[in-house]
Amino acid sequence: MDRIDFDVVAFDLDGTLADTAPDLAASLNHALGSVGRRGVPPESVRNLVGHGAKALLRRGLAVTGEASEGLVEEAYPAFMDYYGANICAGTRIFPGVEQALDDLVARGVTVAICTNKPESLTHLLIEALGWTGRFAAIVGGDTLAVRKPDPTPLFETIMRAGGGKAAFVGDSIIDADTAKAAQLPFVAVSFGFSDRPVAQLGAHAVIDHYAELAGALARL
Structure with a gap:
C-alpha cells in the first residue's frame, strides 16, 4: 500500500464527489420559469456550476436574456425552495467515491468538504446521500464571509478537520x-463540471476514476 503523506484531503462537492447536475438543472429551469424565462438544456448546466446558486442563476438568465440583479434576487427563492425539496432526485455519486474515501480514512487521512454550495443545502445533500458523519468538516459557500476561490474557506476546512499537511480535490477552475x-497540491477529476479542458486547470494530478486517487495522492 502506497504511503499518503497528507493529514487532510478536502473535496469539492458538486461535480467532484457527486453528479448534482440533474437536480441543479431542474432547479435552475424551475427558477427561470418563475420569472417567465425559457429553460436551458440540462447538459449545459454542467458548465455553469461552481460559483454558487446566485451565480448559476445569473448565468442561466444571461443565456436566456437580461440578467439583472433584480431578476437574480426574484428567481433565487424559487431556486432554493425547489432545490431543497428535490436535492437528491437525480443526483448520483461518482463511481468509486465511497471506496476511495474509505481507503483514505483507513490510511489515517481525514476527509472534509469545501464547497460553494450553501452550507444548509450541503448538509441536506450529505444526509440524503447517506454520508452523515463521514466528513470531519464541512464548509459551505456561506459559512464564511468569503467563498472559493478565496483560499480562506479551504484553510478553515483544513483547520476544522484537525489541521496538518493537506491536499484539495476538485473539478473546476474555481477549485484550481x-x-x-492556498499553495496546496490540487488533484483534478476529469469527469466534473469544468468549463474548460481539465488539462488547462494546472492540477498537480488528474484522475479519470476514483480508483486512481490514492495513487495520485501518494505520488504528490
Missing part, C-alpha cells in the same frame, strides 16, 4: 484557483 491561492 483556490488550491493555488
Whole structure:
C-alpha cells in the first residue's frame, strides 16, 4: 500500500464527489420559469456550476436574456425552495467515491468538504446521500464571509478537520484557483463540471476514476 503523506484531503462537492447536475438543472429551469424565462438544456448546466446558486442563476438568465440583479434576487427563492425539496432526485455519486474515501480514512487521512454550495443545502445533500458523519468538516459557500476561490474557506476546512499537511480535490477552475491561492497540491477529476479542458486547470494530478486517487495522492 502506497504511503499518503497528507493529514487532510478536502473535496469539492458538486461535480467532484457527486453528479448534482440533474437536480441543479431542474432547479435552475424551475427558477427561470418563475420569472417567465425559457429553460436551458440540462447538459449545459454542467458548465455553469461552481460559483454558487446566485451565480448559476445569473448565468442561466444571461443565456436566456437580461440578467439583472433584480431578476437574480426574484428567481433565487424559487431556486432554493425547489432545490431543497428535490436535492437528491437525480443526483448520483461518482463511481468509486465511497471506496476511495474509505481507503483514505483507513490510511489515517481525514476527509472534509469545501464547497460553494450553501452550507444548509450541503448538509441536506450529505444526509440524503447517506454520508452523515463521514466528513470531519464541512464548509459551505456561506459559512464564511468569503467563498472559493478565496483560499480562506479551504484553510478553515483544513483547520476544522484537525489541521496538518493537506491536499484539495476538485473539478473546476474555481477549485484550481483556490488550491493555488492556498499553495496546496490540487488533484483534478476529469469527469466534473469544468468549463474548460481539465488539462488547462494546472492540477498537480488528474484522475479519470476514483480508483486512481490514492495513487495520485501518494505520488504528490
